[in-house]
Amino acid sequence: MKNITLLSVILLGINGFSQNTKSNTTYSNSQKYQLVWSDEFNTDGMPNEKFWNYQTGGDGGGNNEKQFYTKSIENSFIKDGKLHIVALKKNMENCNYTSARLTTYERFSMKYGKVEVMAKLPAGKGNWPAIWMLPNSIQEKGKENEDWPLCGEIDIMEHVGKNQDQIHVSLHSELYNHIKNTQVTHFDKIQNTTSEFHKYGMEWTDKFIKFYIDDKLFYEAFKGENGHISTNEGWPFDKPYYLILNLAIGGNWGGEIDDSIFPNDFQIDYVRLYKAK
Numbered sequence: 001m002k003n004i005t006l007l008s009v010i011l012l013g014i015n016g017f018s019q020n021t022k023s024n025t026t027y028s029n030s031q032k033y034q035l036v037w038s039d040e041f042n043t044d045g046m047p048n049e050k051f052w053n054y055q056t057g058g059d060g061g062g063n064n065e066k067q068f069y070t071k072s073i074e075n076s077f078i079k080d081g082k083l084h085i086v087a088l089k090k091n092m093e094n095c096n097y098t099s100a101r102l103t104t105y106e107r108f109s110m111k112y113g114k115v116e117v118m119a120k121l122p123a124g125k126g127n128w129p130a131i132w133m134l135p136n137s138i139q140e141k142g143k144e145n146e147d148w149p150l151c152g153e154i155d156i157m158e159h160v161g162k163n164q165d166q167i168h169v170s171l172h173s174e175l176y177n178h179i180k181n182t183q184v185t186h187f188d189k190i191q192n193t194t195s196e197f198h199k200y201g202m203e204w205t206d207k208f209i210k211f212y213i214d215d216k217l218f219y220e221a222f223k224g225e226n227g228h229i230s231t232n233e234g235w236p237f238d239k240p241y242y243l244i245l246n247l248a249i250g251g252n253w254g255g256e257i258d259d260s261i262f263p264n265d266f267q268i269d270y271v272r273l274y275k276a277k
Contacts, residue, residue, distance in 0.1 A: 031203075031276060032276070032277040033113070033114050033274035033275065033276055033277060034274060034275055034276075034277050035272060035273070035274050036110075036113075036273055036274060036275050037051075037104075037108045037110075037272075037273040038270065038271060038272040038273065039051050039052075039083075039270065039271050040081070040270050041078045041081055041082055041083045041268065041269070041270065042078075042081055043078060044077075044078050044079050044080070045073075045077065045078055046073055046076070046077060046078070047076055047077075047078060047083060047102060050107065051104065051107055051108070052102045052103070052104065052107060053102070053103050053104065053105050053106055053107055054069070054070075054071045054076075054100065054101065054102060054103070055069055055101045055103055055244075055246075056068075056069045056070055056071055056101075057069055058092065058093055058094055058095040060251065061248060061251070062148070063248070063251040063252045063253060063254075064250070064251045064252050065128070065248045065249060065250055065251035065254065066095060066096060066097050066249045066250035066251065066254075066257065067087060067095055067097040067098060067099040067247075067248055067249040067250075068092040068093055068094075068095035068097065068098050068099075069098075069099055069100055069101045069246070070092065070098050070099070070100060071100075072098070072100075074086065074088060074090075074098070075087070075088065075098055075099055075100040076100035076102060081269070082267045082268065082269055083102075083245075083267065083268040083269075084265055084266070084267055085099065085100045085102070085129075085245060085246065085247045085265075085266040085267075085268070086099070086100070086247075086263050086264065086265050086266070087099040087122070087127065087247050087249050087262060087263065087264040087266075088262055088263050088264075089259055089262040089263075097249045097250075097257075097262075099246070099247045099248065099249060100246065100247065101244065101245070101246035101247075102244070102245045102246070103242055103243065103244045103245075104242045104243045104244075105134075105136070105139060105242040107242075108242065108243075108273065109136055109240040109241060109242045110240060110241060110242075110273055110275070111238070111239060111240045111241070112204050112205055112206060112275070112276065113204060113273060113274050113275045113276060114201065114202065114203050114204070114273070114274040114275075114276075115133075115156060115201060115202045115204075115243065115271075115272075115273055115274075116199055116200070116201045116270075116271070116272045116273075116274075117131050117156070117157070117199070117200045117201075117245075117268060117270070117271050117272075118197050118198070118199050118200075118268065118269035118270050119131065119157070119197060119198065119200060119266070119267065119268045119269065120193075120194065120195070120196060120197045120198075120266075120267040120269075121159050121193045121194050121266060122161070122194060122247065122261075122264045122265050122266045122267075123161060123164070123194035123261070124161045124258055124260075124261025124264055125161045125162050125255070125256060125257070125258040125261065126161055126162070126249055126250050126254055126255060126256060126257030126258050126261065127160070127161040127247060127248070127249060127254065127261065127264050127266075128158070128159070128160050128161070128247070128248040128249065128250075128251065128253060128254035129157075129158075129159055129246070129247045129248075129266045130155065130157065130158045130159075130244070130245075130246055130247075130248065131155075131156045131157040131158075131200055131243075131244070131245060132153065132154060132155045132156055132157075132158070132243075132244050133153070133154040133156065133241040133242060133243055133244060134148075134151065134152075134153055134241060134242060134244065135151050135152055135236070135239050135240060135241045135242075136239070136240050136241070136242060137151050137239060138151040146236075148172075149172050149173055149174050149177040149179070150173075150174040150232070150233070150236065151236060152171075152172065152173055152232075152236030152237055152239075152241075153170075153171070153172040153177075154171060154202065154204075154209065154237065154241060155168065155169055155170040155171070155172070156169060156200055156201075156202045156211065157169065157200040158170070159193060160253055160254055160255070161254070161258075161261070162254075162255050162256070164193075164194070165189050165190055165191060165192070165193050165194070166187055166188070166189055166190075167187060167188065167189075167190045167193065167200075167213065167218075168185060168186070168187040169185065169186055169187070169211040169218060169219050170183050170184065170185040170186075171183065171184040171185070171209060171221055171237070172184075173232075173233060173234050173235065173236050174232075174233040174234070174236070175228075175229055175233050175234045176228065176234060184221050184228075186211070186218065186219035188218070190213055197267075197269055198213055198214055199212070199213065199214050199215060200212075200213060201213070201215065204237070205276075206223070206238060207222060207223055208220060208221060208222045208223065209221050209237060223235045223237075243271065243273070245266075245268060245271075247264065247266040249264075
């Protein structure tokens with residue numbers, strides 16, 4: 001049983017946090033972190049709505065994805081200490097598959113800090129699980145609103161089933177994104193991603209974003225490096241973001257779908273968010 005306390009969540013509320021930090025290359029050196037939000041998934045049933053929001057619908061997510069996201073317990077539930085996001089071969093409206101997309105929007109957002117998600121990925125051709133972040137500004141109304149990609153996007157982990165065990169991390173902005181094929185990105189093979197749990201992490205300051213897998217540095221990006229623009233158009237990562245967990249099916253990147261893979265189960269052991277001390 002996992003025993004991380006949530007007292008700091010109660011104290012902090014949903015307003016997130018911001019804290020400048022000094023550059024460091026690993027979690028273990030001089031920079032210390034304080035847990036401010038977590039879900040250990042210890043209670044069976046539906047995910048806790050105090051922590052999680054749902055994005056529902058079947059609009060393709062801008063990527064021609066084939067799933068309809070639901071709030072059904074068929075597609076997202078907690079059992080035996082794990083969150084399960086399950087894609088099913090099931091017709092709903094204009095889609096032939098259902099799944100779930102959970103977010104912390106209007107529950108918790110963060111500006112700088114550390115993210116850790118312990119997850120076991122689903123296997124199978126046609127799936128596309130992701131751990132990622134979008135800024136609150138994409139949801140705002142009026143002049144505060146920013147459309148994608150100007151708003152920015154942080155991809156802590158993406159995996160497409162057709163490329164087994166190949167993990168991608170990426171940063172998207174107005175100037176550097178996958179539409180232009182200019183995104184800041186890295187990918188590499190990590191063994192046993194669909195048979196074992198791995199910790200997918202990110203360390204984020206006003207100077208850099210670093211990605212970790214099992215506490216080992218996987219990739220790092222620095223503000224303004226390689227001649228990149230460091231204003232919002234090129235580095236839109238100085239604002240509050242919220243976390244997203246989802247399992248997409250098919251689409252521009254997920255590709256051809258093998259219907260024998262369903263039900264397809266993306267499992268998360270815990271989510272932990274930290275601020276710098």
